[in-house]
Amino acid sequence: MNQLAHISPIYTALLTVAAPLVAFLYQALVGKRDQSGIISLLGIVCSFIFAALTWLTIWNHPVVSAQLTWFTIGASTFKVGILLNNLSVLMLLLVPTVALPVHIYSRAYMKGDPGVHRYWMYLSLFCFAMLGLVIMDSLLLMYIFWELVGFASYLLIGFWFTRETAVQANKKAFLVNRIGDLGFLIGLAIIFTQFKTLNLVDLFGEAGLIYQSAVTNGQWVSPVNSMDQIWLTIAGLAFFLAAMAKSAQFPLHVWLPDAMEGPTSVSSLIHAATMVAAGVFLLATVFPLFNESTLLFIATIGTITAASAAYFALGQYDIKRILAFSTISQLGFMMVGIGIGTWDAALFHLVTHAFFKCLLFLSAGAIIHEMTHFKVHSQLDFDPQDLRNMGGLRKYMPKTFMLMSIASLALAGFPLTSGYLSKDSIVISAYEWAQSKGDFYLLIPIILVIVSILTAFYIGRLIFKAFFGDFRIMDQVRDKLLDAPLHEASKTMLIPMFLLGLCCLFPVFSLNPFSYHDSWLMDGLLLDEYTFAPSHNAHVIIPLLLLIGSAVSWIIGWKWYVQQKYPLNANSLSLKAAFNQAYINELYQWIFVDGALKLARFCYWFDRYVVDSLVAFIQFIVLSLSRLSVWMDKHIVDGFVNAVASVTYWTGNQVRLVQNGKLQTALYSVFLFVLLGLIYLIFF
């Protein structure tokens, strides 16, 4: 073990990334012949071991980086290399740690699917892309892996490509992500123009170019270039746009709920450690680039996202959709964390969120798995993901219930869970930040507190509706009653869930369950200075407020959903709006899709009638001209020739008559020609 620890972290990091790539290549080559996915699993196990080694070597140790020259364009040399600092090794460890349980779980969950070999291939590619993204030391390389993550997610969301909805969903995810990619590209271009390098160490390292540049007299001056200061803001916003698309921030969040069309295990991976985490990670990486206005914008968007997604989650019935919206909402929290300047808190929440959200999805997957089995068994037609069909599952799946409850408590930020630590770190920091800024800014922490309580309510609603009360669908099968309609999930599924459940508890992150400042993770990422003063009152009041609010919301939820005293009209406008996500999709459909279609129709019309008419007109002219020339050729040129020919022919024919061998004819012609000669001589 000691010897292993002496392997250079560079190599262990590279092996971490390479293992899933090898698994991917293997699966791609072998194809259908290997459906077990054992290689992918092995790949991720290797990845996990090497990531752990790397993490042990690097965490809280000096930054390590290695580079090779890649190519040179003009005076700029691009290097390919890896950068291992606390941030990247944390992500490097997180990805396989979450991916490993998902892989194990998938072996049971995806068993028997005819395309499972593709599933393993895509999953390995996805992990490879995400791992590559976190350790790359150049923004250009990050961009490449960023695209790869987007592509792999596209493949996974559309895994069941025979379903129309899945195809629509992956198209949507891909298109929305393209918008973000555009932002990334613009950001890259601005950075490169300003600093003539895309290397993260050169840019953001200690005394990097970013720190040497400053805004003076309205100019953003770097050691090599200077441009108007507006470009600093634009660069920040461009990177944020990239993160908005990947991390599903409001108005670009629309792809994430639809991405539920993929297998549940994929959803859990997308929502936990990969894909959506990429945006937050990117922002944490380029954080020094952001100026005041960009940060405020990020915080505002984060707040809007958190609030809107929590509201939408209230009206959903699909178990996975609720979780999807809760992911968006939590990502909003992380964005606020970045926007207020505490990206360490954002990363902390990202890590804790990764575990409990992964667990929530895997539990939901277990439920859906069992519901689907029940559906097949009972030959009933119902949606296995619809909450309204569930209820009382606690009796059939006690372990799943327990694990999902732990994850839900963590999501709600209940004390003794990891979520409590990380969520409070963001809310409290936001409060302190707002205090230092002014009264108006207090709106953000207030909204966050309300959203946290809403979070507790909607996840409570999910638990109550799914696990308490009576199994609603049972009424329909009373006559052909089965002993136990549902079973506990298989061990292969439960073990990874159990591991994730452990990671949802506070000891994993902090020995003191009530103070996020004691967390090793926050220590490791700790920023040199916060821009605002800490407030000790907030550390007591806000968690208390959140706890009381959550407790009250649960009591209400219990009354509404378990004791069936539901006071609201399910068809009320606000609930319908929540169910339909405030009609944002319809709005996009109307503006962008229909707009594009209308534009296309107009172009078609233009092409059909204007361009084609023009062509037809020219064609008509050319055709007429050619007809004319045909006529000319036929009648004038040919006619002349024919006339000459027929005159000659006629003359010849006439003259031929002379030669009939008769004496008198010969004499006659002689006379005629003499006469003609005479006439000529006389008259001419």
Added chain:
Amino acid sequence: MITLTHFLVVSACIFCIGLYTVLSKKNAIMILVGIELMINASILNFVAFGKYDKVSYGGQIFALFAIVLAAAAVAVGLALVLNVYRHYKTINPDQINELKDK
């Protein structure tokens, strides 16, 4: 008074009658007659124009030669007709069409 023009008109008339006879008659003898008429028309011309040569009577002399020649030609012509008749058993020129190239 009978002028030169009167002679020439009569001569032209005789010539035309001769020509017509040559071209249209279906009997070789009649063609010979036509030829004779044409020769006589020309002889008449000689005689008529002879008034301009009252010294040596060139016109009259020439007319005499022409008459002799015409007689000789008729003799040849009749011989030809006779031989043609022997060969073709006809003297209809329409049926004697072997002058053409084959």
